[in-house]
Amino acid sequence: MVRGKIEMKKIENATSRQVTFSKRRNGLLKKAYELSQLCDAQISLIIFSQRGRLYEFSNSDMKKTIERYRKYTRDHETSSHNSEIYIQQLKQEASHLITKIELLEFQKRKLLGQELASCSLEELQEIDSQLQISLGKVRARKARLFREQLEKLKAKGKQLLEENVQLHQMTVMDPWRVSIDQQEKFRVVDLNLEVQTDLYIGLPERHCK
CATH class of the missing domain: 1.20.5 (Single alpha-helices involved in coiled-coils or other helix-helix interfaces)
Structure with missing residues (x-):
């Protein structure tokens, strides 16, 4: 037989209410004991009945x-x-x-x-002073960057001038100088005429027979 669902509200009949309290109290104490034994939980249960009687359970102090x-x-x-x-x-x-x-x-x-419409004369003067200070800092930063760039350009120009002087001196001293490493010698052999010839790259030289 299926047990019907009990409506959760106060039982008006005093006798029925007392019977229900006794049954559910014992069931609650039993469940507390089982929970403490099965799960090793620390449980303390305190119940006061409607008449003020105390019922309690605790598996510890x-x-x-x-x-x-x-x-x-x-x-x-x-x-x-x-x-x-x-x-x-x-x-x-x-x-x-x-x-x-x-x-x-x-x-x-x-x-x-x-x-600026709501600003007083003193506020406008303060704003003007702040702008002048900021403008001075910007101009100082700009001038310093210009000087640094100018110094770099001067150093680069000096380096190029020195290189140009060195190249000019080398050209004046020996315009036809060709290093030995730049000379290449090739020997060409005509197999039909069985004549050996030499090919030189460089300034022409006189060969004495």
Whole structure:
């Protein structure tokens, strides 16, 4: 026979309610015992009836279990509280950074000549001073780069001039000089005439017979 589903609400009949309490209490205590034995879990079960009677089960010292529970809940609450404080701090820092970025963007627009209508004379003078300082730094950087490039070009020109002088001196001293390594000698043999001839590459030389 299939057992019907019981609706989860308070049993109005006192006798039925007491019978149900006794049966389910014993079943709950039995399950707690089985769970502690099978899984080696630390279990403490406390039940108060409607009339105020106490029923309990514990596979270890009940007071130690309760103290352990209290310590766990305190640590958990402290951890949660600290997490909330940390999150609030992060939100405040993020809000501060957003405000700072907006202020910097506003100052940047002013330096670019935008949104100047709301600026006072003192603010405009301060902006002008900042621009003059920035312009001076830019010009100094530009002048230094020009000097460095000019020095490089001068050094390169000097090197080319020295190389040109060396080449000119070599040309004046011996314009027809050809190194021995540049000379190539080929011997051509005519097999039909059986005459051996020599071919030279270089300045013509006189051969005496």
